[in-house]
Amino acid sequence: MITKFKTALAAAALLIAATAPSFAEEFAAPNTWAPPAAYADADTGENYDIVVGDPNAPITIYEYASLTCPHCKAYQELAADEVQEKWIDTGKAKLVYRHFPLDQSALAAALTVQCLPADKRYDAVKLFFKNVDKWAQNPEGLIAVLKDSYGKDFTFAEGKDAKDSLIECMNRKEFAQKSLKAMLDASQNGVNSTPYFIIDGEHVRGANPAEKMGEIIQKHLDAKVSK
Incomplete structure (x- = not known):
């Protein structure tokens, strides 16, 4: 299976290599890039994003993460569930999770997630973060x-x-x-680390605690109310 996996992943690995130069770029000014709202197949309608929460929630949290990234795993363990409970499950925000694999193992995991039915993908993301030690060195x-x-x-x-x-x-x-495609676009527009969040247009780097994420979400909610 490992040989077949390598064959299946070869083209995708080349895509990551092609974007590598942009990972090192640093922007002097704050990044204001606005990501596309959705990535979907024009012919089949298949949505490649993983969306959690009410699609019509007023705040959108875009999360770019690599499934072998220790900082991404730390965010999952220390903050993700609380952010979901307080902000996503209450309808104030929705999460749009996007793969940003930084190595071959993360690439294998990301594509495995995308082969699942849409309603199982975020569960698989959390499973793979929780059990990274069981698969990072062996795709089986x-x-x-x-x-x-x-x-x-x-x-x-x-x-x-x-x-x-x-x-x-x-x-x-x-x-x-x-x-x-989401990773390729992001890497060409200043997203060069993981985890990386864009919350209602504000770029936020790193595994911030739930309290900090909540402050940012609330700030943008307040701004919408005041308009």
Whole structure:
């Protein structure tokens, strides 16, 4: 499977390599880039973003993260659940999670997530962060983590072996390019670290505590009310 994984990931890895120079760029002025609201397939309508919360919430939190990034994992452990409970589950904000894989293992995990049904993708993100030690050095561990959660019969396509169905998904035409389009755009517009948030237009770097994230969200909510 590892050899097949390497074949399936080769084109996507080239995409990451092509963007590498922009990762090192630093912008003297605050970044004001506004990301596209959504990434979707024009033909099928498939949404490549992972959206959590009310789609019509007044505040949008864009999160760019790499599934092997220790700072991204720290944010998940220390702040993400509280931010979701206080701001997303209450309808004040929605989260748009976007993959920003910084290495080959994170790339494998990101594409594995995207091969899942939309309603399972954010759960898989959290599973992979929680169990990163079980898969970061071995791509077969990604499937093992999913089977531990969903049962030994888990597969990406009914009636097919989990490994074969995952590789088949990854080999779909332009699948990797479309799944990583958000990362490519972001890396060309000043997003050069993870985790990286854009909250109602404000760029916020790093694994900030829930209290700090809440202050930023509330500030933008107040600004909308005052208009």
